[in-house]
Amino acid sequence: MSDHTYSPAQGQSVLWMRLLLWALLILFAIWFLLPAYVVVGTSLKDLEEIRGGSLLALPHELNFSAWKHAWNEACIGVRCTGLEPYFWNSVFMALPAVFISTLLGALTGYALTKFQFRGANMIFALILFGCFVPFQVVILPMAQTLGRLGITNTVYGLILVHSVYGLAFTTLFFRNYYVTIPDELVRAATIDGAGFFTIFRRIILPLSPPIIVVSVIWQFTQIWNDFLFGASFTTGGAQPITVAMNNLVNTTTGVKQYNVDMAAALITAAPTLFVYIVAGRYFVRGLTAGSVKG
Amino acid sequence: MSRPPIPFTDRIARALPQIVVAPSFAAILFFVYGFIAWTGYISMSKSKMLPNYDFVGIRQYWRLFQMDRWSVALENLFIFGFLFIAVAIVIGCLLAVLLDQRIRAEGFIRTIYLYPMAISFIITGTAWKWIMNPSLGLETVVRGWGWESFRFGWTNDETLAVYALVMAAVWQSAGFVMALFLSALRSVDQDIIKAASLDGASPWKIYTRIILPSMRPVFMSAVVILAHLAIKSFDLVVALTGGGPGYASTLPANFMYEMTFRRNEIGVGAASAMVMLATVAAIMVPYLYSELRGKKHV
Known part of the structure; x- marks a missing residue:
């Protein structure tokens, strides 16, 4: 529909529609990404930071010790072999x-x-x-x-x-x-x-x-x-x-x-x-x- | 005069397609249909801790429908199934229409919307359970922003736990519905749309009068697939609410597992599985029948 010519009023409403469109797209993107962000963020924090800080806060540093623990130390039932x-x-x-x-x-x-x-x-x-x-x-x-x-x-x-x-x-x-x-x-x-x-x-x-x-x-x-x-x-x-x-x-x-x-x-x-x-x-x-x- | 006999190797060669299909078909016959009959028989037997083949008729079904846990599971399935299907379709359809507006970076956005489909419901459940954690989760964060009455600890609330399931299931499946609708939107005949727009139809009218009605088959597919997903839902419940609090958010699939593996009620478990099968069959058989028949006419 790019070959249409719009009157100024129409042009403005088209602009508003585009803004609304992008707002919705971004809102949904946030909703879909929220769990990923929270999971990755939490996995990089230590327990103190988790208890003391906000769920949505970025981790203070990239701390991969939880990953290592989950991979080969964590207990699953009685066996402490990690995943x-x-x-x-x-x-x-x-x-x-x-x-x-x-x-x-x-x-x-x-x-x-x-x-x-x-x-x-x-x-x-x-x-x-x-x-x-x-x-x-x-x-x-x-x-x-x-x-x-x-x-x-x-x-x-x-x-x-x-x-x-x-x-x-x-x-x-x-x-x-x-x-x-x-x-x-x-x-x-x-x-x-x-x-x-x-x-x-x-x-x-x-x-x-x-x-x-x-x-x-x-x-x-x-x-x-x-x-x-x-x-x-x-x-x-x-x-x-x-x-x-x-x-x-x-x-x-x-x-x-x-x-x-x-x-x-x-x-x-x-x-x-x-x-x-x-x-x-x-x-x-x-x-x-x-x-x-x- | 009789025809010369066909050599043995030729006969094998001619029957090869059947011979090749045979093992797969036999496996399906045994592991699907045979097992259904087997489960059906167990559901009419005295089985408790171990299978026991004394026939008792429909007693296990009678007991099943006396159980409060089962009524709750069925009721939850209706609430969960209805809301899950409705919301996933509304959001999926909306996303498809939004993405169909010649968006820059469409591929990138689509990737974001669809990634939940690649992961296990167990992961989805674990992630949302953490977000819904009453003391460390999103609830606390939003209250900290000043919205004091905000509640998001749904998993720990008897009435809200089912909605937590709906929310996580929609999160996982909305992108899939979007993908279905988007590919259908793209296959709508562009000439009709052009003609309508030349006649002065507004984009809104084109959508509601031409494009959406033409998507009826996809819509049906989406409903059927989602209904099927809803009835089979098991792992999401395990990871997100554990069926609780108590058994407030249990679903039939979890009921079946609980009875069979934890409570030594194999007969009741089998009966509940048969009810689940009947529910799925009531939805799938007419759908598959019309799909397969419809194809032959094309």
Whole structure:
């Protein structure tokens, strides 16, 4: 609308609208940033400064001792190891689960779209509903199954759980992406005698990097941030970092160390925030792909 | 004359797509649908501390609905769900419209609005709990500025704790709603807008008469996704209010966890999980059905 000419009165009202617009944008930005500011600020203060000063005051100096404490000294339950071992638990849980669910999702999505066999749509609908099942409904049988398999309270148990329940989402991502690849490509290759896996490797995979990135980021964020499964199937040393962090914050022995709590929260949030900042574009695409079906 | 038999390897090759889908599908059938049936069965059994497969009909459901804790959880879910969805959509929509005004630094602002979506509800809960700390939190700061009656210690107040959940959940999800609406706004046909503005329609009219009505499908998606998030909310409650004070701010997901893992009431826990599933299904099945059907016609 820049090609309009405004009368002076109109020009003034446009100016006011712009000011109002920016005021609102900044106000919301403050609201979104407030927790980040408070958490980072608190994690850099010592306890005296926290008790004596204002929540919103800047720290007097950059004091990282709370971070160090949260990383390898703080007590989680009775174990005073800091978050470090739990951080690695989460890493060793997330990486295989992301890989397995993404690979299976890609293959399933490919088979469901490029080889429309009978019942393919029904199968997709049944898998899709798996995205929306409240996990409370699978927890009890899963606990029993993990027990029978002998992998209760291990990282392997959580890898299995996250691979299975991530599969519904990854299948959705890949299926919706592969639908947009022209069938002619696959048909031409079939006529040339290429088989299922050859086509996947030579034609489909080279076209897939964007959706692979979306799937990996989505799965990593979901699995890293999971709390329910971690809290239900693990205790003690096998816990993922979200559960350990929550226990650290709620451990009530001794003086409440708010700075350590906040440093722990930051350490827990760091990997997914890092991914978001580096690859935010794909993250947003995953969010919208996961919600607007088709 | 019969056709020559298809060689075995060819038959395998032809069935490969099905063979490849089979493990995933089998996993979903077992771990989702099988487990739902399993939980359904436990919910009709005598199970208390351990699963026990003596069938008792709907007794656990009857007991469930006698529990005050469950009524509170359901009531909280309605309050929380309704407010969370409504406020997140209003704010998300507003932010999308604001950002759609050819803003400089749009990408930067969008990054700020959306980052909460990347972190765990556990972190969100921990951060807001600290901000709402009654003695060291924001309440004290604002009172220090001279607003003596300011109250922000919501997490420690029986009636306000649920609103603390709403507030933190909206904080986490508003950016997501914004992203949804923004991508929909950008896909509205520019020619129609140009034509309307040539006809002298004001920007306000263009928004309310043309753009917003065309976003009905996104609006539906947002409502469904947020409703689904609300019903599944668990970790936010754990980290922010712990379900308290008492059980004033507990939600069904927390009720289920409490019964199953802390109170040796597996049967009641399973029954509550089935009620949650039914609630989700009542929202999701019609939505998915219309989405999948709608697609085929395009």
